[in-house]
Amino acid sequence: MKRxxxxxxxxxxxxxxxxxxxxxxxxxxxxxxxxTGGGVAGALHxxxxxxxxxACRPFAPIEVTEVIMTKGFDLPNDTVLHALGPRFxxxxxSDKLLKRTYDNVFNLLKRRNIDSVALPAISIGAFxxxxxxxxxxxxxxxxxxxxxxNQVKTIRFVLYDEDTYNLYNRLxxxxxxxxx
Numbered sequence: 001m002k003r004x005x006x007x008x009x010x011x012x013x014x015x016x017x018x019x020x021x022x023x024x025x026x027x028x029x030x031x032x033x034x035x036t037g038g039g040v041a042g043a044l045h046x047x048x049x050x051x052x053x054x055a056c057r058p059f060a061p062i063e064v065t066e067v068i069m070t071k072g073f074d075l076p077n078d079t080v081l082h083a084l085g086p087r088f089x090x091x092x093x094s095d096k097l098l099k100r101t102y103d104n105v106f107n108l109l110k111r112r113n114i115d116s117v118a119l120p121a122i123s124i125g126a127f128x129x130x131x132x133x134x135x136x137x138x139x140x141x142x143x144x145x146x147x148x149x150n151q152v153k154t155i156r157f158v159l160y161d162e163d164t165y166n167l168y169n170r171l172x173x174x175x176x177x178x179x180x
Contacts, residue, residue, distance in 0.1 A: 001169050005176050006146040011156040012168045018047035020118040021076035023156060027105055027119045029127075030082040034060040034068070039160075040120040049074040056082065064091045065100040067108050079114065081105055085123035088130065095137055098123055102141040109152060116154040121164055135167055139175045 002011045017026055017040055029040040034056035036045035045052055055070040059082075062068060067083045083105050086097035101122055109117055121138070123129035142155065149155075159165045 003172065003176075006149075008146065008149060008152055009154045010142075010172065010176075011154065012165055012172070013156060013158055014160070014162060014165045015158050016043060017118055017120055017158040018043040018075060020156065020158060023077055023116045023118045023154065025079040025081055025109070025114045025117045026072070026075065026077045027117060027122070028080050028082045029120045029122045029125075030062065030084050032061040032063075032084055034062060034082055037126075039125055044075065044080060047075050048072060048080070052080065064097050065104055067101070067104040069108065069112065077118075079112070081108055081117070083122055085127060086129070088123065088128040094123075094129065095133070098129065098134060098137045099141050102138055103145075106142070106145040106149065110148060110150075113151050115151050116156070117152070118156045118158050120158055121160070121168075124164065125160070131164060131167055132171075135164075135171050136175070139168075139171055143175060 028044050031037050051073040059068045062084050064084050064086050070080050072078050072080050083101050085101045086094045088094050124131050124134050
């Protein structure tokens with residue numbers, strides 16, 4: 001689904017984040033060691049090839065909320081932003097840490113003048129964050145950055161299942177209909 005908010009196309013799709021050819025940067029829901037794994041990190045590392053892990057090695061380990069940037073290598077994207085979100089119930093306060101993770105992603109987009117980005121649902125899945133709570137934090141954080149993301153034309157949430165996709169769409173409509 002696509003909608004335009006503050007002249008930014010905000011999109012939701014079910015799909016493979018490693019196959020977003022029309023997007024300049026993808027966000028990796030990274031692990032602290034910046035290695036291949038399951039989920040988003042596994043998909044991106046497999047498609048990007050061994051050079052991605054080699055490029056990440058000097059930055060590892062990263063801290064919760066930290067975001068580092070590498071080339072995309074064999075991905076169809078120029079850039080990968082590796083973001084370490086909190087593990088729910090382990091990294092506390094989880095809500096503030098998840099917000100800070102997304103703040104750091106959006107601030108890096110601004111600093112690097114990146115005009116399109118594909119994001120996964122950070123901390124949902126293996127990190128155990130409740131889907132609805134994480135989605136609300138994600139979208140409210142995005143909303144707080146909208147007026148300063150001047151160069152961004154497309155923000156695409158690439159989600160892994162229909163339930164998460166439907167949740168994002170319901171909450172985008174609700175959260176962005178609230179007064180800015």
